[in-house]
Amino acid sequence: xxxxxxxxxxxxxxxxxxxxxxxxxxxxxxxxxxxxxxxxxxxxxxxxxxxxxxxxxxxxxxxxxxxxxxxxxxxxxxxxxxxxxxxxxxxxxxxxxxxxxxxxxxxxxxxxxxxxxxxxxxxxxxxxxxxxxxxxxxxxxxxxxxxxxxxxxxxxxxxxxxxxxxxxxxxxxxxxxxxxxxxxxxxxxxxxxxxxxxxxxxxxxxxxxxxxxxxxxxxxxxxxxxxxxxxxxxxxxxxxxxxxxxxxxxxxxxxxxxxxxxxxxxxxxxxxxxxxxxxxxxxxxxxxxxxxxxxxxxxxxxxxxxxxxxxxxxxxxxxxxxxxxxxxxxxxxxxxxxxxxxxxxxxxxxxxxxxxxxxxxxxxxxxxxxxxxxxxxxxxxxxxxxxxxxxxxxxxxxxxxxxxxxx
Amino acid sequence: xxxxxxxxxxxxxxxxxxxxxxxxxxxxxxxxxxxxxxxxxxxxxxxxxxxxxxxxxxxxxxxxxxxxxxxxxxxxxxxxxxxxxxxxxxxxxxxxxxxxxxxxxxxxxxxxxxxxxxxxxxxxxxxxxxxxxxxxxxxxxxxxxxxxxxxxxxxxxxxxxxxxxxxxxxxxxxxxxxxxxxxxxxxxxxxxxxxxxxxxxxxxxxxxxxxxxxxxxxxxxxxxxxxxxxxxxxxxxxxxxxxxxxxxxxxxxxxxxxxxxxxxxxxxxxxxxxxxxxxxxxxxxxxxxxxxxxxxxxxxxxxxxxxxxxxxxxxxxxxxxxxxxxxxxxxxxxxxxxxxxxxxxxxxxxxxxxxxxx
Numbered sequence: 001x002x003x004x005x006x007x008x009x010x011x012x013x014x015x016x017x018x019x020x021x022x023x024x025x026x027x028x029x030x031x032x033x034x035x036x037x038x039x040x041x042x043x044x045x046x047x048x049x050x051x052x053x054x055x056x057x058x059x060x061x062x063x064x065x066x067x068x069x070x071x072x073x074x075x076x077x078x079x080x081x082x083x084x085x086x087x088x089x090x091x092x093x094x095x096x097x098x099x100x101x102x103x104x105x106x107x108x109x110x111x112x113x114x115x116x117x118x119x120x121x122x123x124x125x126x127x128x129x130x131x132x133x134x135x136x137x138x139x140x141x142x143x144x145x146x147x148x149x150x151x152x153x154x155x156x157x158x159x160x161x162x163x164x165x166x167x168x169x170x171x172x173x174x175x176x177x178x179x180x181x182x183x184x185x186x187x188x189x190x191x192x193x194x195x196x197x198x199x200x201x202x203x204x205x206x207x208x209x210x211x212x213x214x215x216x217x218x219x220x221x222x223x224x225x226x227x228x229x230x231x232x233x234x235x236x237x238x239x240x241x242x243x244x245x246x247x248x249x250x251x252x253x254x255x256x257x258x259x260x261x262x263x264x265x266x267x268x269x270x271x272x273x274x275x276x277x278x279x280x281x282x283x284x285x286x287x288x289x290x291x292x293x294x295x296x297x298x299x300x301x302x303x304x305x306x307x308x309x310x311x312x313x314x315x316x317x318x319x320x321x322x323x324x325x326x327x328x329x330x331x332x333x334x335x336x337x338x339x340x341x342x343x344x345x346x347x348x349x350x351x352x353x354x355x356x357x358x359x360x361x362x363x364x365x366x367x368x369x370x371x372x373x374x375x376x377x378x379x380x381x382x383x384x385x386x387x388x389x390x391x392x393x394x395x396x397x398x399x400x401x402x403x404x405x406x407x
Numbered sequence: 408x409x410x411x412x413x414x415x416x417x418x419x420x421x422x423x424x425x426x427x428x429x430x431x432x433x434x435x436x437x438x439x440x441x442x443x444x445x446x447x448x449x450x451x452x453x454x455x456x457x458x459x460x461x462x463x464x465x466x467x468x469x470x471x472x473x474x475x476x477x478x479x480x481x482x483x484x485x486x487x488x489x490x491x492x493x494x495x496x497x498x499x500x501x502x503x504x505x506x507x508x509x510x511x512x513x514x515x516x517x518x519x520x521x522x523x524x525x526x527x528x529x530x531x532x533x534x535x536x537x538x539x540x541x542x543x544x545x546x547x548x549x550x551x552x553x554x555x556x557x558x559x560x561x562x563x564x565x566x567x568x569x570x571x572x573x574x575x576x577x578x579x580x581x582x583x584x585x586x587x588x589x590x591x592x593x594x595x596x597x598x599x600x601x602x603x604x605x606x607x608x609x610x611x612x613x614x615x616x617x618x619x620x621x622x623x624x625x626x627x628x629x630x631x632x633x634x635x636x637x638x639x640x641x642x643x644x645x646x647x648x649x650x651x652x653x654x655x656x657x658x659x660x661x662x663x664x665x666x667x668x669x670x671x672x673x674x675x676x677x678x679x680x681x682x683x684x685x686x687x688x689x690x691x692x693x694x695x696x697x698x699x700x701x702x703x704x705x706x707x708x709x710x711x712x713x714x715x716x717x718x719x720x721x722x723x724x725x726x727x728x729x730x731x732x733x734x735x736x737x738x739x740x741x742x743x744x745x746x747x748x749x750x751x752x753x754x755x756x757x758x759x760x761x762x763x764x765x
Contacts, residue, residue: 264763267756281756284749291703291752294759295679298700302678320674327671378660384670385663389643392658 012080012312019081022057023088026050032089036353040213044170047091051125059085061099061123064107068116069123075251076312082253089357093215097166098122101245102129102175106194109232109241118173130197132176132219133242134164140379142177143186143239144398147221149178149193155227156180156193158201161220164373168204168217171197177242180235182404189403190238195226211366251307251317256297258328258370259356260363263293266335269360273342280342289338293331300324319388326380329370336364413474419454420481423447428485433733436488436593441555441586443595444488451489452517461498466512472622476629476684483633486733488593490520490553492626497521497561500572500619504609507574510559522557523623524548524575524599525745532750533620537564537601539573539608543581544601552744554597555586562599562606563616571611572619579605591736594744617754621698623745625687628680628705631741635673635705638712638734642666642719649721662719669712676701676708696762699755706742713738 010018028034030050035043054060055069062078064070071077085092103122106129107115121127138144147160158178168174174197181189197204201224207216233241256262267290270281280286303324307317339360340347347361354362371377385391398406427447436442451457460475461467468474475495482489498511498521513519526549527536537546544564554560560575577584581604589596610619643666646657656662683701686694713734717724724731742748 262763263759267759287752287756290759291699291755292707294755294762295700295704295707296675298682298697298762299675299678299704302682303674306678306681320678323671323674327675378664381664381667382660384667385657389639389663389666389670391643391646391663391666392655394660394663395654395658 012076015077016080016084019059019084022059023084023090026053026090027088030088030090035089035091043091044094047094048125050090050092051095055124060125061103064104064119064123068107069120076308079251079253079308079311086253086255089355094128094167094170095125097131098127098129098171101131101248102173102194104248105175105232105241105245108244109192110194111229122173127172128167128170129173129175130165130168130171130219131245132162132165132168132174135161136163139164140376142242143190145177145179145190147176147178148182149180149191149226152225154229155225156231158195158221158224158226161218163218164207165204165217165219166215168197168219169206171204173197174219175232175245177238179403180238183402184236185400186398186403186406187239188236190242191235192232192238192241193226194230194232195224199224199226201225209366209369211362251311251321253304254325254328256301256328257357258325258332258367260332260336260367261339261358261360263290263297263335265358266290266293266339266360269339270342273344275342286338286342289335293335296327296331300327319384322380322384322388325370325374326377329367330377332363332370333367336360336367340364409470409474412468413470413477416454416456416459416474417477417481420456420478423450423454424481424485424487428487430730433486433593434727437733437736438592440588440592441595441597442592443553443556444593445556447487448489448517448520451491456489456491457494457517458515460495461511461515462502465498465502465508466515467498468515471688472626473684473688475626476680479626479630480633480636483630483737484637486593486634486637486737488552488595490522490557490595492623492630493521493523493553493557493561494519495626496523496619496623497559497574499622500561500609501574503615504572506607506609510574510576513558519558520553520556522551522554522560522597522599523620523745524551524554524560524562525620526551526743531747532753533563533570533616533746535563535565535570537562539564539566539571539606542605543603544573544575544606545603547600548598550587550589550596550598552594552596552740554584554599555595560599561609561619562601564606566608566611569611570613570616572609572616573606574609575599575601575604575606581605589740591740593737594740617695620745621683621695621702622687624698624702624751625680625683627741627745628676628683628701631705631709631738632673632677632680634734634737634741635669635676635708635712638709638716638731639666639669639673641730642669642712642716645720656719665715665719669715672708672711676705679704693761696755696758699751699758702746702751703748703755706738706748709734709738710742 058071062071062073066072103119135145149156149158175194177190177192179189180191201222203220205218206214270286273280275283303320307321310317356363356366458467459470460472463469494514498514501507501511562573562575564573581602583600585598646662647655649656679700683697686697717731720731723729
């Protein structure tokens with residue numbers, strides 16, 4: 001395959017056409033059929049191979065420099081490529097976090113030697129980075145992390161526990177936010193590091209999710225040594241760096257169905273299901289649910305389309321883009337429940353080979369996490385109320401209290 | 408050039424509406440059935456509002472439907488009722504049908520006022536029972552907005568099994584106009600009855616009837632979005648100002664989350680309205696489906712916002728003096744006057760395949 005990285009003066013339409021053709025050519029090797037029946041290890045190996053080809057073609061980390069294996073392209077190209085890639089069922093999930101946040105942060109905060117050494121293999125899919133943020137007592141309230149780092153010569157010793165860490169079981173490296181000073185208020189006592197996941201004292205234990213298969217883990221730290229040279233940002237600046245990490249993707253893309261079956265699939269199911277012998281698609285309750293879902297999808301499509309135009313013109317997209325996940329995750333859950341209702345007792349069947357994108361039952365089974373990860377429904381509503389509408393911040397009694405004095 | 412005209416026109420509109428649309432005036436309109444702000448309409452006519460979107464060959468300025476949408480949004484914010492959408496839709500139908508060019512020109516100049524008489528008793532959709540036969544109409548329509556003051560009506564009726572839109576001069580013989588008390592008296596509603604009333608076929612067929620109603624739905628959606636914006640604005644302002652239990656009610660999540668939900672409904676409705684308008688301007692094949700989503704999305708948003716605006720205001724929200732009830736009335740009026748949600752949902756679900764394939 002030729003080097004297909006960004007070509008000068010190419011229109012966005014041509015860019016998308018070229019991306020489509022490339023993705024279509026990848027379909028036989030990496031698509032849904034090719035992945036059927038693979039073990040996770042086999043799928044990960046396939047994923048690494050796909051990632052290597054993506055990097056060669058300039059479609060991996062599209063906004064990062066070509067010299068590092070990125071695409072050297074624009075944010076709008078990255079979004080457009082992502083939209084096209086969504087249409088395929090390629091094994092990209094292992095790299096979403098790794099390439100989305102830790103690598104760009106490494107390029108911003110690590111010294112040149114380190115970033116030149118560590119970023120390219122991560123972009124090519126040879127290594128995976130995870131993000132050690134949440135803990136048992138610090139989810140929505142990230143500044144409440146308890147994992148401690150204490151000075152030890154030229155470095156630090158880390159003790160504690162992280163939780164909900166995506167793909168930690170395969171991770172080679174990590175970025176982490178930990179508490180370096182418990183005597184100051186919680187936001188002020190944090191520091192940010194990168195670290196080697198093979199360091200002595202780190203134990204990774206996968207968390208079994210309600211739907212079985214899992215990408216999330218507990219990560220335990222027992223006297224883990226991290227050199228001070230791996231600190232990212234100043235001591236005490238960890239919260240700000242963590243927020244910067246979460247803001248890197250100022251506009252992230254999720255498909256119309258939030259990873260569940262499309263509304264068209266739902267309509268097909270309703271056309272083939274009966275309520276006392278009548279086609280379910282002719283039933284008023286079903287029609288109302290479907291109509292309201294279509295209306296919501298259309299509104300979100302419009303918001304997305306306008307955001308893309310803004311980004312393409314170098315402007316900031318409006319805050320309305322922030323409602324997308326909040327709406328779609330709940331909708332996927334509701335439509336999953338209704339689909340199962342229409343299936344009647346057959347809705348109890350959990351097909352061992354089923355996937356969320358194609359199977360209504362699996363979609364329902366696996367959706368609760370979507371309402372929690374990346375901002376719970378409740379936190380997202382608070383954010384809209386405070387940041388968009390300008391309403392007062394919630395009462396936060398621990399905000400100015402030294403961390404070690406919070407009850 | 409066109410953009411400059413539009414900007415100027417909208418600036419003028421905001422100034423005029425801010426000066427003229429007082430709470431006292433709006434409340435006076437609610438008192439009496441069939442109310443209409445004729446003085447404001449006169450000023451709107453002077454400023455050329457009825458003409459802006461109507462085609463040049465019909466005597467309008469030909470600035471396109473996109474010029475009317477933001478103006479209706481401004482009206483909607485202030486719950487001002489002017490027969491602009493009905494005038495545009497009627498003139499556009501007349502042009503398409505190639506009939507009554509003189510009436511279209513009068514609509515553009517503001518000499519004529521149109522009402523869209525689409526509803527009928529016992530039917531929440533658009534299927535008409537009024538009969539056209541031998542050049543005249545027979546039957547009764549449900550209350551229609553602006554029918555109390557209109558000179559002409561665009562009436563849905565059937566000729567045999569074929570539905571269509573018909574133009575009626577409301578001064579003609581056999582027209583009975585009953586001004587009716589309504590939830591929103593400022594809409595100048597009246598019920599029309601036709602007893603062998605002369606009428607002219609404008610466009611025939613179910614598809615034409617739906618398309619023209621879809622245009623009306625798209626315009627009304629912008630009025631609804633304007634109203635929703637206003638409900639959110641005054642709710643947020645009140646939530647910041649009103650204190651209970653030692654803090655602003657807007658600091659409680661019960662209120663914050665309600666208003667965050669209102670914002671979501673607004674943006675989804677707005678997105679649907681924008682997309683329908685764009686499809687209409689581009690003459691795309693998905694227009695009717697997008698008009699359905701605009702009708703439903705903007706309607707749900709305004710109903711939700713109007714209802715929860717009162718709730719956010721608490722006791723003061725249920726008083727005559729406060730603003731929220733204007734929206735509570737208007738949201739429902741707009742939701743009912745060109746076919747109810749159950750009808751539009753049906754249409755959307757039956758055609759949803761189009762949205763998957765376009």
